[in-house]
Amino acid sequence: MAMNDVVSDDEDSSAPRRHNGPISRRLLAIARTVRSEEPSIGELFDRLESEGLGLTLLLLTLPALIPLPGPFGMVFGTFVALVALQILFGAERLWLPEQLRRRPVPQRLLRKIIRAGLDWAGYAERGLREDRLVWLTGRPARMLLALPLLLMAVTIILPIPMGNVMPALALIAASIGFMAGDGLAVLVSILIAMAAVVWTAVLLYTGAAAADYAATLLARLAVQLRAMLESIGVDLGFAAGVTTVFAVATGIAALALWVQAVRHRRSRRASYDPAQDPRERSRALARRGRGLVAAASIATTAAAVFVATRFMLTGSI
Numbered sequence: 001m002a003m004n005d006v007v008s009d010d011e012d013s014s015a016p017r018r019h020n021g022p023i024s025r026r027l028l029a030i031a032r033t034v035r036s037e038e039p040s041i042g043e044l045f046d047r048l049e050s051e052g053l054g055l056t057l058l059l060l061t062l063p064a065l066i067p068l069p070g071p072f073g074m075v076f077g078t079f080v081a082l083v084a085l086q087i088l089f090g091a092e093r094l095w096l097p098e099q100l101r102r103r104p105v106p107q108r109l110l111r112k113i114i115r116a117g118l119d120w121a122g123y124a125e126r127g128l129r130e131d132r133l134v135w136l137t138g139r140p141a142r143m144l145l146a147l148p149l150l151l152m153a154v155t156i157i158l159p160i161p162m163g164n165v166m167p168a169l170a171l172i173a174a175s176i177g178f179m180a181g182d183g184l185a186v187l188v189s190i191l192i193a194m195a196a197v198v199w200t201a202v203l204l205y206t207g208a209a210a211a212d213y214a215a216t217l218l219a220r221l222a223v224q225l226r227a228m229l230e231s232i233g234v235d236l237g238f239a240a241g242v243t244t245v246f247a248v249a250t251g252i253a254a255l256a257l258w259v260q261a262v263r264h265r266r267s268r269r270a271s272y273d274p275a276q277d278p279r280e281r282s283r284a285l286a287r288r289g290r291g292l293v294a295a296a297s298i299a300t301t302a303a304a305v306f307v308a309t310r311f312m313l314t315g316s317i
Contacts, residue, residue: 024125045093080171261293
C-alpha cells in the first residue's frame with residue numbers, strides 16, 4: 001500500500017475531526033511526501049527537519065515518565081541528553097549514525113505511527129497555536145533552551161525516587177512547542193523546568209535526611225539484635241550463615257515467581273479454549289496472574305529482609 005493510500009485512509013477515517021493543527025499537518029505531510037514503500041529512518045527525519053528534534057525528544061521522554069529510578073531514567077535520559085547536545089550546537093535536524101539512517105521503516109509500522117500520532121495530536125492541539133511567540137521556537141532560542149533541556153535530562157538520569165516526573169513534563173512541553181511552533185508551550189516548559197529544579201533539590205534534601213535517619217535506626221537495631229542473640233547463647237556466625245541460606249533460597253524463589261508471572265502474562269492470549277466461557281476464563285487468568293505477582297512480591301520482600309538481617313548480624317550495618 002502506498003503512502004497516498006495511507007493519507008486517504010487517515011483523512012477519511014478522521015474527516016469529522018479535521019486534523020488542521022500544526023502537529024497534525026506535519027504528520028500528514030510526512031505521509032504525502034514520503035512515497036517509497038519502505039522509507040528509511042533518515043528520509044523521515046530529513047522530511048521533518050527541525051520538527052524531528054521535537055518529535056525525538058517526545059518519544060524519548062515518554063518512557064522516562066515512570067516515577068522510578070533505574071534503567072528507564074538512565075537509558076532514556078542519556079538519549080535525551082544526546083539530542084539536547086545536538087540542539088545546543090545548532091543542529092537543524094536530528095543527526096543519526098549512517099547505519100541507523102539507512103534502516104527502513106516498515107510501511108505498516110509507519111501507518112500505525114501516523115494514525116496514533118493523529119489521534120494524540122487531536123487532544124494535544126486544543127491549546128496550541130502556531131506562530132505564537134515565534135521568537136521562542138527559532139534556532140537561536142532553541143540553542144539557549146538546550147541548556148535547561150540538558151539539565152532536565154541529567155536530572156532524569158539521577159537515581160532519585162519520584163525525580164523523573166517534573167523534568168519529563170518540562171521536556172514534553174518543550175518538544176510539543178518545537179513541533180507545533182508554539183512559543184507559549186516552550187515558555188511553559190521553562191516554568192516547569194524551574195519548578196523541577198526546586199522539586200529535585202527538595203527530594204535530594206529530604207532523601208539525604210531520610211537516608212541518614214534510616215541508617216542510624218538500622219545501626220541501633222543491629223546492636224540490639226546482636227546483643228539479644230549473644231545473651232541467649234546464639235553464635236552470630238552461625239546465625240549469619242542461616243540467614244544467608246534463607247536469603248539465597250527466597251531470592252531464587254522470587255526470581256522464579258517473577259519469571260512465571262511474566263510468562264503467564266505473555267501466554268494469556270495464546271491459551272484460548274473455545275469451550276470455556278470467555279468471561280470466566282478472563283477472571284481465572286486474572287486471578288492467577290494476581291496470585292503470581294503477590295507471591296513474587298512477598299518472596300522479594302522476604303529476601304530483602306533476610307539480606308538486611310545478615311548484614312546486621314555481621315556488623316556491616
